[in-house]
Amino acid sequence: MTAALDIDVREAEQFLYREARLADAFALEEWEALWTDDAVYHVPVDPDADPRTHMSIVFDNRGRIATRIKQLQTGRRHSQRPPSRLCRSVTNVELLGADGGDTLVGSVVQILESRDRGTTWWVGRVTHRLRRVEGELRMAAKTVVLVDSDRSLPTMSFLV
């Protein structure tokens, strides 16, 4: 991890808040547009395990992110029919360093999800790999390590 950070914490925060708001609101196209072409969206069971050989809760490359969005857009993704009511807060935003031209940003997310089945409180540590592409910030990777990642979890078919 070298190279100077070309993103300050205020700009990183603004990006994270916006991403959170778009995900809460199921603004699917706008949320999808935040990703780079080589993006990886990862919700591990065991953050130390290799996701190519071990189970994850989500491990999407860019193509699969697109599939996930399209599935939601069909209106027949039953586990999101009706969509979860979501409100999340993003805190503890911290610049973790630079890697190549990317900036790694750590944060904590807390999400209240309300559905017919009841409410679920999802909490995790998040790492965003942010990159400036044609002047705009994009996410090249997002990893969400849930506090309960290796315990039994209820259905979580919204965008975490």
Place this chain on the structure above:
Amino acid sequence: MTTTDVDPEAARLRALVLPDRVHGSVYTDAEIYARELERIWYSTWVYVGHASEVPEPNDYVRKTIGPQQVVMTRDKTGAIHVLHNRCSHRGNLVCDADRGNAGSFRCPYHGWTFANTGDLLGFPFNQGYGGSAARAQLPGLGAAPRVESYRGFVFASLAADGPTLIEHLGAAAERLDRLCRLSPEGEVELTAGWVKHEVTANWKMLVENETDGYHPQFVHSSIFSISGSGIGALYSDKSTAVTRALGGGHTENDLSPEFRRLGVPMGWAGTPESKIPDYVAAMRASYGSDTADEIMINGSPHVMIFPNLFVAEIQLFQIQPLAVDRTVQHVTAIQFKGAPDLNRRLVTQCVGSVGPAGMLLADDAEMYERNQRGVAQRQPEWLDLTRGLHRERLDDDGHTIGTATDETSMRAMWRHYLELMETERSGARPSEEP
């Protein structure tokens, strides 16, 4: 079998589980659930884990038998044990790590130690028991009285007597053979770790859904329609696949007629040969070209081994009831020994499909939970099981079969369920160790 007319609960159950319908209360009644634990989960063979999860001497892994916490251990001689996670002194949990390697377990409360066979090894300040010789009188860890494996799949029965594992598996054993044959070394390994998905639904909702060929076109249309997946067509009115009752409550969706129609090695997995050249070469080297191609064309089974092991082509589910309306589905990607290139693809594919965010299973889970809420409503009381009843027939092996979308599998499951639930419980009390 002894049917017990003196047992009012058995008589009640016979009125709730009929050949063509079941009553909604069998999914919601806590007394029925309590009886299921005794008659099914703590009596019959239940899948516990796989030998590949404890590959080395002294390896152990925590597992479950329904709500029971157990530890599956391999002792230093290689034998596998299934031990209750409960100290024989005052009941503390003995093992807290999910897995590890240890010849013994030490209880944190008063320091009693136990071998990984369950035998008591030591108890501090032993003069309080009259010296170390008291070891012969004091109990060790509770152990499943019967533990047997088939092709590495470890099952346990908490009843001292009953059918052998091979009798219990019956025709389902051949489905595990079929699965293992897809490895060039004839073995599967469960080394990819687990995702645990909890649903607010009765465990039988899951068992029934696993081989329900009627739902995929509806529940999974969102993903089939955008991914160009051929799975939907396998479960259509025109499909040549069959739903089969294998006996013993085990059921399958036999998709191999469709896979044979396709006639492409690994076509069932949607993976062209060119993407997995090492695997295909290893298969042909192991089995010879013709047999290897036949194995790779026929594909993997889709079989529900009652009550808790579901093999769905590339993934394996273990069903764990926690309460009458709470169930955990543990799932992992099946890994074929000697097939690293295929295995990586299977992990990726499996992760996309299963678990809390899975593009398939999240929607199945939604159906279990909606069903659980639905059956709590008062009318019309019954769930219908008649689909395909009029066109059921016997195949050459004498198994009952229906078309791809028929409820043959559910009817068979319920027949077996009732047999277990109405029978006098035989010798299943935990043995009274000295």
